Amino acid sequence: MQFKALIASAFLATASASWSFNTTRLCGTPEPTQQQMRESLAMLEIERIALAKGHVKRQTSINVKTYFHVVASSNSLSGGYLTQAMLNDQLSVMNNAYGPHGISFSLVGSDWTVNANWAADGNEQAMKKALRKGTYSDLNIYFLGNLGGGLLGYCYFPTSSHSTGSTNFILDGCTILGQSVPGGNAAPYNLGGTATHEIGHWMNLYHTFQGGCAAPGDSVDDTPPEASAASGCPTGRDTCSGGGPDPIHNYMDYTDDACYTEFTSGQQARMYSAWSAYRS
Known part of the structure; x- marks a missing residue:
């Protein structure tokens, strides 16, 4: 992903192998396109009309089927390996953040892959083509061992051009630094907030x-x-x-x-x- 690569290279000289409280949050989500921004503004106009008419209650709730993919360089925590307990804690953080808004996440499955290249985000499309599951309404989160350059994660805004098997379909989802989950070592970003932030982009928030x-x-x-x-x-x-x-x-x-x-x-x-x- 070109935008992500630019961010990573810009901060590579100052990034440290260990996280500290002086580290600045870095999100690699691409800037919204002009078309995406036009569509968001069109949604805003409809939302304003609904608000003016007093139609502000949710019409339904949203339950998102979710797949967790742990991609590590080894089977050790130092290599980016995460336990199911850590993933469950991350899921709880997500549900606590989105739950008050009627949005919940149901974990359908977790899988673990040891691949040093993928764990360093070396071939995003190949990794996701191999691991992605479900439909366009299902959330795939890839927890990687090291994104490089101090990057914490990135996701993709939704698009209407997402036919099954297309590039937009394959890339859809969120890539997260594994050590940002609760109990990880990416302090002060190790309470699960990175996944919550990136999922916001997946839900079309800027x-x-x-x-x-x-x-x-x-x-x-x-x-x-x-x-x-x-x-x-x-x-x-x-x-x-x-x-x-x-x-x-x-x-x-x-x-x-x-x-x-x-x-x-x-x-x-x-x-x-x-x-x-x-x-x-």
């Missing part, structure tokens, strides 16, 4: 700092505009005048896992809009 202070920002009305990504947990940070404090506790910002606490009602509406448009 970063809260998308577009900076300029409209339409992240194309969601109730997330305050944010000039740039936040790090740590900077209480009171306000980088765009008139819009309110930055949404540092939002799962789609870049703050520490411990700072993450919320999605907004507008983001919830967007996830349901996107699910209906692309995945249901």
Whole structure:
């Protein structure tokens, strides 16, 4: 993935083999295309009409069938191997974050692969072609031993061009640094927040700092505009005048896992809009 490779190379010189509290969250999700942004703005207009009419309740809940793929360089934790207990803890974090919005994740299966090249994200398409399971409405998460360059993960926004076997279909899903799961060593990003953040992209949410202070920002009305990504947990940070404090506790910002606490009602509406448009 070209965008991911550019990020990784840019930070390779400063990345450390061990994680520390000074590490900045890095998400390698590609920027949304102009077409994807137009479609999100169209969803926003429909959501605004529904809100004005008082139609703000969820029409249904969403249950996402989920497949976990552990890809390690060896059978040891140091090689990126994760236990089923660690995966179960990650699943609990996901359900705790999305559950208040009527979205749940059901683990259908877990598998383990020892492949040093794949574990270093050396051949994304070949790995996913071999391991991917389910339909376009099913979530595949690949937990890799080392993404390189300090990268924590990346995912893909949904698209209407996803015929079975196509590149968009094969690549769909989320690639996550394995040590970011609960109990991993990627502190302060080892409480499971990376998977929660990346799944937000899979559900069609942009970063809260998308577009900076300029409209339409992240194309969601109730997330305050944010000039740039936040790090740590900077209480009171306000980088765009008139819009309110930055949404540092939002799962789609870049703050520490411990700072993450919320999605907004507008983001919830967007996830349901996107699910209906692309995945249901």
